Amino acid sequence: MSTRRLTTAQALVVFLARQYTQRDGRRRRLIGATWGIFGHGNVAGIGQALIEHGDEMPYLQGRNEQAMVHAAVGYARQSNRLSAHAVTTSIGPGATNLVTGAALATINHLPVLLLPGDTFATRPADPVLQQLEVPHAGDVSVNDTLRPVSKYFDRVTRPEALVPAALAAMRVLADPAATGAVTLALPQDVQAEAYDWPEEFFAERVWHVRRPAPDPYELDTAAELVRAARRPLIIAGGGVHHSAAEDALRALADETGIPVAATQAGKGSLPHDHPADVGGVGHTGTATADALARKADLVIGVGTRYSDFTTASSTLFADPAVRFLNLNITGFDAHKLAAHPLVADARTGLQELARVLRGHRVDPSYETRYGQLKEGWESRVTAAFAAPRDDLPPTQAQVLGVLDTLVTDADIVINAAGSLPGDLHKLWRTRSRDQYHVEYGYSCMGYEIPAAIGVALAAPGRPVWALVGDGTYLMNPTEIVTAVQENIPVKLVILQNHGYASIGGLSESVGAERYGTAYRYREPDGTYTGAPLPVDLAANAASLGMRVLRARTLRDLREALADARTSAVPTCVYTETATADTVSGAPPAEAWWDVPVAQTATRTSAIRAREEYDRQVAARRRHL
Incomplete structure (x- = not known):
């Protein structure tokens, strides 16, 4: 030998x-x-x-x-x-x-x-x-x-x-x-x-890399379930993208008229302007998708693991007779929610399901209904993106609105944590199968900048945007140096709102009064409610070698983002966003999320939050 x-x-x-x-x-x-x-x-x-x-x-x-x-x-x-x-x-x-x-x-x-x-x-x-x-x-x-x-x-x-x-x-x-x-x-x-x-x-x-086909019995039973359903809803998860099954999903939606909602990992499985695309589903979802989910009598999961955000902590699928059909390459996920399993590769399974369902279509009134809901939500997105004046600081939603006007299907948008995932899931108009890159399985602060480098290495020549809040930026800005060293022209957008805005909002909703979530000086009473800290994240990014563009107003932002998009070097756009009481931001959550609230408390905010918690949790059910 x-x-x-x-x-x-x-x-x-x-x-x-x-x-x-x-x-x-x-x-x-x-x-x-x-x-x-x-x-x-x-x-x-x-x-x-x-x-x-x-x-x-x-x-x-x-x-x-x-x-x-x-x-x-x-x-x-x-x-x-x-x-x-x-x-x-x-x-x-x-x-x-x-x-x-x-x-x-x-x-x-x-x-x-x-x-x-x-x-x-x-x-x-x-x-x-x-x-x-x-x-x-x-x-x-x-x-x-x-x-x-x-x-x-x-x-x-x-x-x-x-x-x-x-x-x-x-x-x-x-x-x-x-x-x-x-x-x-x-x-x-x-x-x-x-x-x-x-x-x-x-x-x-x-x-x-195998593409296992569905078992004939499981496939025939799946077809029976779809044909019997009056209000079916597909939930597209990350498995659609991993399997490159977007065209197969589109063909099934075109054939049957079944609406398609998406998890964070599955968003972009259909482009935003496809008639059957009803947007994100769950706690951070659209009103359209969540309204359909509440009345769905058959939920068809494709490549999703059904996290609590997707199911609104098991309160979303409210029809008493709702059933689940799960197409997944892993048996573990395919059997969740007591579903009928269809264990197969997503693309192969969708193609086979379309074949056995040929000629079947949902009732036209159902298509009309979700089409109207989709149109109504689009008007809310447009309103969130709009701004009455160009000389004011932008809201976070308006930042997304400006970016929405600049990108093409070549751009890739990356995010993972903070309040941005919720706004993106609800509002972002995805144009291509891989434009939307939000890591929400772990929702790890600090993911965006290094991930943008990895994405740019895998997709050279395409504009790659890393969207981060100040909290996330402070967690892990170090790979800016790597982007500079390798001249990887990632585009970093820093939204400065002086604290953990997402957790601050959650804290307020559960009676914790935004405790410990603001980046401010400590006051004599011990609370962090003083003036904002004099932290200059733009200067920090510049010190690590990035080209930095500061945007004080919406007009500045529009110019800076356009400049950054065509930049051949790593470029940062920095802006301080307007507070929620200055101008409106994204629409509120359309479904619940279970974060337990203190069962006994003395402060009014916590007492009221517990009352609301008890009301919401009563709607939770086990799907058996």
Whole structure:
């Protein structure tokens, strides 16, 4: 047998460079590049290997380990999960900084390969720097914190153990029903150890990304349910995008007239101007979609995991006889809400469902009804985007309105946390299948800037917008430096409202009186109700190397966003938004969300909030 002598780290890098995915006849590299921050756990292992094999594996320099994972996730999502990035870190804080990003990847079913360094497998010195000592278990390290947030985890304690571990890692990354964060913990001594590897280990491997078809019985039963329904509603989730099933969904909607609502991950499954598109659904949804959901007698979930925002904490689907039909590639999600399952790839399942439903269409009165509701909501969106004067600070909704007038179907808009996801889900007019990129499975503050870099790497030449509030910006602005270093012309929009506006609003609604949510000086009574802090986020972005455009008024904003869109360098547009009592913003929530309120309290705000909570929670039901 022919062998090749390499270190474990060198062998892993060469192996990763020769892995491919294939779907629908198209082949792509499974691991497109490796992000890395080096320390004593990986500098002499993976670091040295990336230098030695730089012609085979591109390297990307990051500034924060969590942010590197976010960038990798943005790249994977934009690549339809067919290509991913690896992330390497040292042992210790570098490794534990991966946990948040890993959770985000796994919750959103997006592939990322994590390669944290680990303590010595041979234990020549014990403990070593940054080692966690667990008195009752000598084989535990800080990397074990990654186990619950990884879809596959292995610790490679011998060079030869890399072979099965690496193959298992690739299998999970390329499996649409099992993908997420994959962790291979690499003890630093093992990384540097040489071994005679079989040449077969380095042969090109193509991992076929399957499109399983639905079971005939499940398909026939699904067709019966749809034909019997008078008020069916499709809920499109992220699986529609991951499967590239948008055309199949559109064909089904065209054939049957069934309206399509979307989760945060599924928005854009139909363009906003398609007659059957009724917008976002759930707590942050449109009045149109939520009104239809309340009266739907059949809810057809496609690639959705039914989070509490989508179901309005199990209060939205109010018809006493409502039934559920769930098309999902995972049986776990397909069976949620006591649904009839249709376990299949989203595109294949939709195509088969359209085939067996050929000739079936909902009653014309139903189409007329949701068409009228859609038209009414569009007028509310237009009103939220409008401004009586150009010389005033914009509301957050008006910022979106200006951006709405500038973008084309080439633009990609990224957000994850704060009040923006709610406004975007309700108001944004999505023009293309991948324009709307809101990470709301984990809703992780600090995701947007690094994710924009990952998306731009996967979609070169397209305008990529990262929309952030001041709270999110302060969490994780470090990858601005990476964008500047690599001259990736992302467009950053910072909305300054001096605090956690989203949580402030939630706090007020549950009787907590916006406690601890404003970025203000402390007053003598101990509350943070003084003057706003003199924080200049625009200056901060400029100090990190970005070109910065300040927009004081709506007129300024219009000019700045237009300038940023065509800029060839990383550009930031900074604006202070108007408060809600100055001009109107987005419409309020159209459905409830369960955030428990204190059952006993002395302050009036909390007492009233509990009364409202008890009224709302009474509508919750278990779908059995």
